Amino acid sequence: MEDIRYPEHLVFGLDIGTRSIVGTVGYKENKNGFKVVAQYVKEHETRAMLDGQIHDIPKVAETIAFIKKELEKEINRPLTEVCIAAAGRVLKTITVEAEYEFQNETIITDEHVHSLDLIGVEKAYDEIRELTKNENTNFYCVGYSVITYYLNEYAITNLEGHKANKIATKLLATFLPDEVIDSLYTAVERAGLVVANLTLEPIAAITVAIPEAYRMLNIALVDVGAGTSDICITKDGSIIAYGMIPFAGDEITETIAQKYLVDFQTAEKMKQSCIKKKSITYKDIMGLSHKVMSTEINETVNATVRNITQNIADKIIELNGDKSVSAVFVVGGGGKMTGFISSLAEYLNLPNERVALRGEEVLKEIEFMQPKVKKDSLLVTPIGICLNYYDQKNNFIFVQVNGERVKLYDNSRLTVADAVIGVGMSNELLFPRRGKAINFTLDGEKRLVRGELGEAAIVKCNDKVVGISSPIEQNDKIEVIESTVGKDATYEVLQLPEYQNNTIEFIFNSQKIVCPKFVKANEELVSEYYQIKDEDAIEILDYYTLEQVLSFMDIPYHDSIRVNNTLAHLEDKIYANFTVQYEIDNQAFQKVDVESISYEQDFAYEEGSYTYDDYNQNNSNQTEATNQNVLQEDIQQSKNDTKQDVNQQSLKQIEEIVVVVNGQAVLMNTKKQYILVDVLDFYHFDMSVSGGNSLVIRVNGEDADFTTPVKDKDNIELFWK
Missing domain, CATH: 3.30.420.40 (ATPase, nucleotide binding domain)
Structure with missing residues (x-):
């Protein structure tokens, strides 16, 4: 045959079988057709192969070389590359x-x-x-x-x-x-x-x-x-x-x-x-x-x-x-x-x-x-x-991963990730890893706070930074610096959406008293700054006991106190808007000359009880004792300030900020600190009616959620997509 009869590139295939080897040379003429320009079959002279496995490499190589030579004569050109199949x-x-x-x-x-x-x-x-x-x-x-x-x-x-x-x-x-x-x-x-x-x-x-x-x-x-x-x-x-x-x-x-x-x-x-x-x-x-x-x-x-x-x-x-x-x-x-x-x-x-x-x-x-x-x-x-x-x-190629030589089956789509898996490195070491999550329950319902994402792996191929999906070739040198683990999740009680309405109002002797809600972690009272731990059982209490109300008011108990017109005991529960009638003894209690008593939780205290008896208990742990003393002093000072000038105290604890919501300036002026859900108190956005498949929330261009902190001049986007 002459070269003019077929294209320059020919495919040479070898079917290396147990009984014989078939050599085929040809080319693809169109999408489906294939032209065989030469074919040669030679049986093994000995049982050099058994059950599809080569047992005598020199003999098989000798037969392949003979077929190659015969085909080269037939097509009048040398053959250097071959396609093969494994049994x-x-x-x-x-x-x-x-x-x-x-x-x-x-x-x-x-x-x-x-x-x-x-x-x-x-x-x-x-x-x-x-x-x-x-x-x-x-x-x-x-x-x-x-x-x-x-x-x-x-x-x-x-x-x-x-x-x-x-x-x-x-x-x-x-x-x-x-x-x-x-x-x-x-x-x-x-x-x-x-x-x-x-x-x-x-x-x-x-x-x-x-x-x-x-x-x-x-x-x-x-x-x-x-x-x-x-x-x-x-x-x-x-x-x-x-x-x-x-x-x-x-x-x-x-x-x-x-x-x-x-x-x-x-x-x-x-x-x-x-x-x-x-x-x-x-x-x-x-x-x-x-x-x-x-x-x-x-x-x-x-x-x-x-x-x-x-x-x-x-x-x-x-x-x-x-x-x-x-x-x-x-x-x-x-x-x-x-x-x-x-x-x-x-x-x-x-x-x-x-x-x-x-x-x-x-x-x-x-x-x-x-x-x-x-x-x-x-x-x-x-x-x-x-x-x-x-x-x-397809073929096998060799690359280096962190100095280790790796053999890879080349399917024409090999990437850095294939090489990393081939060397035995876990796939998770390539992608950013999250820190430990916090699993806890809130009033019996399961909650999850995810840890932060770490940094992705740094991958270099031949000293050039590449992605994990970058293609690789024979003899490439790959260096992988493993991904990092992000920070473990941290979450305080005050970040709970359910805790945003964090006060309870009672009517005490026809006057309104605003008290902070109590929170329990594993049956122990904790503050709003308590760091929630994995497997914690958190409860937000919607009541006070009479004993806790009296402790908050710093007045003694007597047996003629009535709650909702019924004689009450210290352990009785008082819910929002309950009325407390207390016959005041001037020697035991100085009447507060204000229309309402307000208490705001804005103290830098740690774990502990809201009741004075609990806070005054001796604790062998010096740090905890210090925290309790600070808490007691802060609460006492707060109540003194409240009695002197409750309105002035309230103003001190309110910060005015202006944020932009969907292009509209919004003034927020009811709290010292705000999170994104507070925006809904000042900007009308109907959450009860879905306007799309998903709700998009962004703060300054970054994806956010309703617990994301909000600061002055923040740009907020809130819309259905």
Whole structure:
């Protein structure tokens, strides 16, 4: 052939099988068509491979080199790169589910989807390491297939562009051990070639045998080779499972060898001949010639064929969720044996027409430029290896991560994150990590305050700062400075939205008294500055006991006190707007000459009780005692100030601020400190009627919530989206 007959770039594929090696050279002419310009098949002279695994690397390399030389003669140009496929004999697949929950409803981007996939692959790595922890080998992820995505727990084809609070995926990750990859690479490199693409044999076969349009159906593909029968199952447009059984054509050959006392090579020729001829002549190891009918050979191997097909059927049912598939396509030479198709259909409980040998009908778009090439099922996998090159250029590359050399399966989409996972670094070390959260209950309801986010990991590739999704190439040097953990959550009682209305009013001798609400943490009274701790049980009390009211008023108890016109005891509870009637003894109590008594909680005190008896108790802890003394002095001073000039005291504790809400200036003048929810007291915004899917709250351009502190001149945005 001359170069003018085909483009400059040709794809060279090798199907390195147990019985033979098939070399194919060709090019893709259009979207579907493929032209084979040259093909050469050579059987192993010895049993250099068993069950799809290379046992004699020099012998296999010698055969590859011979095929390379013959093809170079045919196309009149050198071949330097080759596409290969690994058998499924040692394939391990892991199906995992992964999810990611957002703090707020978020529009899903490609970055989110990629990160979700990585979480799934990392889980698959963890499972494969656990399953193989007693094996002295490393496993590499050679690809993954997404079975389905979930948007807020509903299955969906494509997540990108949708809004969600939670996304999830179910994916199938595929792994191969180190020795399988290394032996294939070594044999190819010894033959003077470089691996341009690596795929799996079942993936190569399915590329040709089951078009994308068919993969919506629950179909099994079985590639019956010499040493293994590789299985691939599709459903709902995805590959949902891979599998393998170590029974195939060689078992049939060995049965013939034992029955007719011939060597393996002679038995292999007899097996192939009985498919085409009615009778076969052969010589046994004693040198005697014999003639046998093909029907007799078929009867001889019938039990073996049924054993193989039963194992294949059992594996298909196992991989398909303990049920049969809708149809089966068979490729490979082993499937040509008489009775193979009907037996497999029987064990799968399928009609015979639902199990078919795929050959010429799936090679319609394949043009062979060599004369006298017959299209059959033997060529499906070799052609698929070449076609897979165009789908994804896969190979193994080496990179360094923090000085450690890592081997990665290059699926043309390798990123920094893949390398980090490959070296065993946890995925969470790349992303900002939150500090410890606070889980507590408020009046019996569960509450959560999240910790702050830390800093994302700093990632450098070849001394240049990059993102975790940045692509990587052979020999890249990657440095990862782990992400940091943010500050642990802190939360005070006064930040509770329910505590914003933090006073109770009573009517004492026809006068209004404003008292602070009591708060309990784990049944102990605490102040509004109490730092809530994990697992705390917080209660906001909406009542005072009579004893606490009298303690607040600093007056003694006597037995004629009435609450709501009923004689009361010290332990009786007094709720908002209850009336207290107290007969005043001038010697015990000086009447307060004000219209109302007000008490504002604006003291820098720590944990403790609001009652004087509790605060006056001796405490062995010096710090707590100091805090209690400060509290007692502050409360006493507050009550003295209140009695002298309650109005003046109130004014001192009010700060006027002006904020801008949705472009409108708003004056706030009722408190010393404000949080965002206080804005609603001065700016009308109807929260009872939803105006959209989500409420947007921002302070100075930053996302906020109703507990965010508000200061003078802050710019606030509040609207439905």
